[in-house]
Amino acid sequence: xxxxxxxxxxxxxxxxxxxxxxxxxxxxxxxxxxxxxxxxxxxxxxxxxxxxxxxxxxxxxxxxxxxxxxxxxxxxxxxxxxxxxxxxxxxxxxxxxxxxxxxxxxxxxxxxxxxxxxxxxxxxxxxxxxxxxxxxxxxxxxxxxxxxxxxxxxxxxxxxxxxxxxxxxxxxxxxxxxxxxxxxxxxxxxxxxxxxxxxxxxxxxxxxxxxxxxxxxxxxxxxxxxxxxxxxxxxxxxxxxxxxxxxxxxxxxxxxxxxxxxxxxxxxxxxxxxxxxxxxxxxxxxxxxxxxxxxxxxxx
Ligand code: EPU
Numbered sequence: 001x002x003x004x005x006x007x008x009x010x011x012x013x014x015x016x017x018x019x020x021x022x023x024x025x026x027x028x029x030x031x032x033x034x035x036x037x038x039x040x041x042x043x044x045x046x047x048x049x050x051x052x053x054x055x056x057x058x059x060x061x062x063x064x065x066x067x068x069x070x071x072x073x074x075x076x077x078x079x080x081x082x083x084x085x086x087x088x089x090x091x092x093x094x095x096x097x098x099x100x101x102x103x104x105x106x107x108x109x110x111x112x113x114x115x116x117x118x119x120x121x122x123x124x125x126x127x128x129x130x131x132x133x134x135x136x137x138x139x140x141x142x143x144x145x146x147x148x149x150x151x152x153x154x155x156x157x158x159x160x161x162x163x164x165x166x167x168x169x170x171x172x173x174x175x176x177x178x179x180x181x182x183x184x185x186x187x188x189x190x191x192x193x194x195x196x197x198x199x200x201x202x203x204x205x206x207x208x209x210x211x212x213x214x215x216x217x218x219x220x221x222x223x224x225x226x227x228x229x230x231x232x233x234x235x236x237x238x239x240x241x242x243x244x245x246x247x248x249x250x251x252x253x254x255x256x257x258x259x260x261x262x263x264x265x266x267x268x269x270x271x272x273x274x275x276x277x278x279x280x281x282x283x284x285x286x287x288x289x290x291x292x293x294x295x296x297x298x299x300x
Contacts, residue, residue: 002052006032006075009045018067021059021078023121024216026265027067028295030076037080039095039149039182046180047153049075057294058180060096060123064130064218068265069295079125081182086111090144092185095125099132103203107196111188113142115199119207121219125181129172130292131165135203140165142186149180168223168290212250215258221272222255222287230279230287231255237278244271269296 006012012034018027036042049056055074059065081094084105091111093102103118116137120127128146131139143160150156164171172179207213222230234240234254242249246263249271250256257271276287 003032003054003074005048005052006054009034011035012075015071016076018062018072018076021062021076022065022067023061023063024066024218024259024263024268026259026263026268027062028070028072028265030072032075033078034075035078035080037082037096039079039081039180042077042149042180042182043153043155045077045153046149046151046178050151050153050178056178058125060126061098061121063122064126064132064290065292065294066218066265066268067295068269068293072295077180079123079180079182083183086188089187089189090185091188092183093124094183095123095128095181097124098122099124099127103200106188107193107200110191110193110196112191112196112199113137113188114186115196115203118200118203121213124184128163128181128184129170130168131170131173132168135206138165139184142188144185144187146181146185147183149182151178155182210253212252212256212258215250215260217250217256217258218291220255220290221257221275223290225285225287228285229255230290233279233283233285233287234275237275237282239275239278242271242274244274247271249275265296269293 012032016030016033018030019025058077060079079096081096083094085092099117099120103114106114116134119134120132127139146158146163148156148158224230231254239249240254241251245267246260247267248258248260250258257268279285279287
């Protein structure tokens, strides 16, 4: 087997249960699993995985990812690197840093422009991958460059233009899923900490008021169709509160599926299919998943 060497790789665990590594608390197992708090081994590791044609998946907080398969093949790499460094306008952040932590640090440092990150419950790497955004800000507005490891195992710096961002989309999500984002550099401006903090608190308040943040979810389940809102459409179909197994359309925000406890990936996928079908029947609009479903097609 081309992946047998992984069993001997330092830190690798076998048949790792994924629920503890998933924001949703849902998932099967990973055949091989490695958590990295330092990305130094990545270039060599990624180069070898590609040469040996071993599948791999990089995750951060898995707050936008549904693990739907029984056992993920190959290696699952959890990047839990952390570190923020400020060089005048530019702020460089390791991929594993949580966006709300970045927002909080920036407000303390009097750096403005990343307040929206307080409303993004994921890591910096995941946020660059999906061009995450909230409350009027998104990664593409602020990113200067991303540091990545390419499939050959070479470190590269990509400009924001090269990341080809679009609404909840990037070149990584579209066609470079074997590239690994290791850090990102954002542009900020200088402002009194108290002013930055006030906007950050506004983001948190608005989020608390409109989203079920006290429950486990993957955020917005579907992308907003052009000119409309998936939440409004699902709500208009009367689906708030609908439950399949342990998964429920949030009574607070119809585009969120919450895990009431013990939800399975099947429950979530069945609820997604129902939401899509009902919106299609009623409005003739096909909703596109915003969450990343790993191990199975979202319609299965
Ligand atoms: N709405 C309803 N019923 C609902 C939910 C929403 O009628 O159950 C209506 C609202 O009244 C509002 C409109 O739909 O008029 C839009 O709703 P909201 O302001 O809550 O924003 P959203 O479009 O549903 C987007 C992002 C969120 C982000 C918020 C705040 C997408 C798919 N979602 O949600 O991002 O936090 O704006 O900026 O673009 C995420 O991507 O995971 C995410 C949570």
